[in-house]
Amino acid sequence: MAEFLLNEILDKGTIFDYVLNGITDGVYIVDQNRRIIFWNKGAEDITGYKIDEVLGYRCSEDILNHFNENGIPICELGCPMLRTLKFGEVVKMKIYPLLKNGKRIPVMSHISPIKDEKGNIIAAIEVFRDISKEEDFRILQEKYNNLISKYVSSATVQRVKDLLLNGNEPKSGKRDLTIMVLDVVRFSDYSERHTPEETAKLLNQFFSICEVITKENSGDIDKYIGDAVMAVFVDANDAINAAGKILFALEDLNERYKREMADTIEIRIAINSGNVIQADIGPVDRKELTVIGSVVNTAYNIEKMVPPNEITITEATYSRLKSTKAFKFYNRINVKGKKEPISLFTFSPLKEILRNHSQYEFVK
Template sequence: MIPKDYELILNSLYEGVYIVDRQRRILFWNQGAKNITGYAAEETLGKFCHDNILNHIDVYGRQLCLDGCPLHETLIDGKTRELNAYLQHKRGHRVPVHLKSIPMYEAGEITATIEIFTESSEPQNEYFRAALSKHELLRDPLTGLPNKRFFDHYINSKMNDFRMLDMPFAVAIVDIDNFDGINKTYGVATSDEILRLLSESYRSSIRLADLIGRWTNDEFVFIFSGVTNEALNSLCEKIRIMSEASTLRANTIREVEIAVSVGASVVRKDDTADKLIRRVTERLKKAKTKGGNCCITR
């Protein structure tokens, strides 16, 4: 379908490119698509995009492959579409991408659609990169995220900014539901993979966070600056959705589904760092007692 010269050009692009026919069967998959998704052409060619290989979701967790697929809609009406979404990497974590679907014509008829996608994550905060590169003791060795020691330094700095400059911020703690059960069923190696998987999803998808760190064995911590209670609730819900939409994909075991509970709070005038963390922890406990897979932010 594609001349050899064009294949060479498309395979030289950093962008991911794939083409589907009218039945949404994948006809072409370039090297850029492999680099972004982890899937090689031989793993995708001949399969259908609605087989949920990439399992695209929007920010609300809606599965685009089943409801609102831009490729399918472009095949129907011939309109070019652009949107932001989150695809699922071969390893299971979520990757934010910008998608563009373009119709392809032959003899005046739409015969295929081409999708071009680019990774849309932002670079890590310079403060963290500088600090973590110089001080390995501040980095969690498993996930590469800032550890609790780093967080303790950082939240004290945020408390000082709040008292002196009236710069509000919020803290959220995320706990993996049934982590002990996962550990017992699948073993420590799988549990470690889940922690690495979530850290990758959070780093690439929760870009408004000042800090994303490893808090305890099965918990992560987030700091957001300048957020209202309403905005904090939306951010925590996004964390929950991105966690639930990340599944550990492996050849030796079935997919391991993930859910999390979130407790969070905006800083108050009479807070100390310890008081703020206690309140967040209490809200996390409430989320767990409600059955998990939910957020408590007030």
């Protein structure tokens, strides 16, 4: 019966063909070798790929090249289709397919097995929906929450939410966020050339710049560690704009210090996006609301390897940007804790582009 239905779907002009091509969601079916054997009109509209361009191909063959929300390629590693075909698992997850125009968008994907009368899996079907508008609304809502938190502490806001919704104390949880890590290049050398007072003055002024610009761009400073800053953003586009404005402000700060102390500083900026754990960390009498996890660790590890005075981002962040034209591919690097190399992109030359942009906002 299942094979009959599958043939009915694949045959042109049948009722199943009309139904599946009449819905706006993307629908495609793969055989046991993960090769596409059905591709509906909704899939064409969402991805830009026509049916003749995908039939007989796998997603990994330069068609969709799916990434998960942490920027990890899943077509070859952890393919949800493969899990469904092998184990009959029903999968629901947010993924970022590569469209024909070269962009990535968030889609909610549902994958189910197709079985014959004996229960053998003969194919898998995926239904996916463009959730870009939902993601924009989520980001807008979280920006609003961040705005309110400027006047009422974020801990208080979250506590009130939890009490109103559940009557419970706030709990730790996962959030889809963008992490920006930056630090001063060769800061130890700088501190040896100057008095403690001069060093502290420079750091305080630089940190003040970072804090003001981060808040102006709907972000939050998570922590200062020595000469490093970690900031958190709901929207990756805000993180890029904040990083650009910080670099632009650094130029003015360096001009002043060049006149006063005949010295300047450089900074490295690394940005990564994905699911992080946000929780109150610390002993009972001194807790700190912070973010932890592999996304944070990757940002810190990358920051040590990126060029100074440029914005370097991961594929996970690149996939979330509304415009990527300012960025160029930089390198694929091995990062501690990651099985596969990570693709990095840089924005350069920053100073010239920013000075020619009245709003300093190059991601819109």
